[in-house]
Amino acid sequence: MAEVSFKGVKKSYGRVDVVKGVDIHINDGEFVVFIGPSGCGKSTLLRMIAGLEDITEGTLEIGGRVVNELQPKERGVAMVFQSYAIFPHMTVRENMAFGLTIAGASKPEKEQKVAEAARILQMEHLLDRRPSQLSGGQRQRVAIGRAITRKPAVFLFDEPLSNLDAALRMDMRMEIGRLRRQLGATMIYVTHDQVEAMTLADRIVVLKDGEVMQIGAPMELYHEPANRFVAGFLGAPSMNFLIVDILDLDGEAATVGNQSLEPIRVATRSRPFRKGGKAILGIRPQYLREAPSGKGMLHGTVALAERLGSETVVDLMLRDDRELIAAFDEDKIFEPGDALELIFDTALAHLFPEDG
């Protein structure tokens, strides 16, 4: 049993609040990813779980037990650091057995557990090396190995893959996914790579300036972002935001439009709007399609087109001089200056209040 729950947790350094009252409940065996821009407090949250950082206010529970005052070793967690933090003066074997050695485990027990971890991570042949003789990916494996030998109830990862190159990152990402299925422990993973977040997470916690913006399954966040920040943060290229006039408002939908957008009806999702006011319309670049001349909802000219083979990303200039990105999932040729009309499924568009 190892749920982790933050209840009204705050953290301040002197007068600076870096975590401003966070409530998160993580279930036993769940894989939760914390994501957010740099400096939003992801590492701070993780370090509070590990016991490396004091909690200024609120309570933190692990497995139903309040751990605010407990030492790191009393919490039953393991952590993998961005810098790997493996001990340079020990062999891989000694590194992986470190927690067991500290706990006074017997030699055969250590041997057996290290062997098992090494097998899971496919690094049996590296056990007698020193960290200086390993590549970055291998070092990260040692760090993960050290975490799994103790069989902790909760694993914490702080941007474990950010020091690796793209190809290795993908391998390790899959490996972590596999590990997760094998171990079934609660895992909390910090990253600012949204691919990692989308592929690994059961649920994603999006943070900004020390506050939770939204918690939910990856697709929930992608399709139903709670606010403009989450909408813009997830997805690549990121969502287009257009400033539109609210022409009409009824029950669940608003009619909006502007100079370059024909009036359309968009669901308000019970957000507050005012007729005659402004709103922000969010449309993902992938949802835009080319329309025959005269039939489009959006009108613009091509400023730049990037052909990536499997998709074409077009940078458009709208009539009101705002930019819009459209991503077509096929290889197409556009010339700068071409007039382009676009349509989209209005059910997939989001309307946000101007200040959210």
Added chain:
Amino acid sequence: MVINPDNYGLRLFVRYLVLCLIALIFIFPLVFMINSSFKPDSQLLADTSSLRAFLPVGDISLDNYFGAFQRAPVGLFVFNSVLVTGMTVVLSLLICSLAAFSFTFLRWKGRDVMLSIVIATLIIPFEIIAIPLLLLVSKLPWIGLNGLELGWLNTYRVQIIPWIADGLTIFLFVQYFKGLPGELIEASRVEGASWWQVYYRVVMPLSGPVLATAAILKFLVMYNQYLWPLIVVQQENHRPVMVGLGYFFQLNVAWGEVMAYLTLITVPVLIFYLFLQRAFIASIASTGVKG
């Protein structure tokens, strides 16, 4: 840039030449000392006006060494110094590294103020506190083999204990510890290590370079002790080598014997240095800590 091989070779040659000259300047007094220790006084003094002073020529013998042993209990003095120095170095590395560990990694009230005070003690010359310290140690109690005693004069402990902890050594350790990757310490904490275990399983094994530096500095200070043992040790049986040098400057000064004595007391320094150099290099090689 194109490297002209000839020019490069020449520059290298000049560089080595300069280095050798500097090395020679440093080594001349030593060469003079060792050579002179084998010469009778008359020749020794005559040679000082020529380059012969640096060569083992003329009437070479071990007489000065026999003389030195007759004039002073050289073995006892060397033993005393090695004992006092060795004990102090070991205890100092232990105590100062522990203090620095606490200053660097533990959080307690008044820590930073305390550290500033410790570092501030660096600017106080020993001569200033010698007399107050003398008054203190002359009255301090001690529980020894014979039960409770009063006063520390004429002992080894009076030469050791006041020198164990000092601002410079603590400062050296603090600086080094601050440079260790903080995540290593945090990782060991999360893995379940107590602070004590962090100290001896992680921090100490990575501290080879600073241990060597601190040991060398402390060794030199301790082996060269003069003023302090002069005032706190009145009896021969606890006297160190530098105070022992005084035996050779009573009435008639035999320079050859002085040189023989100096040569003898230099030997432990060389042994210590060679040993440490080896340990130093080994520790860097095994930990992979660079810089």
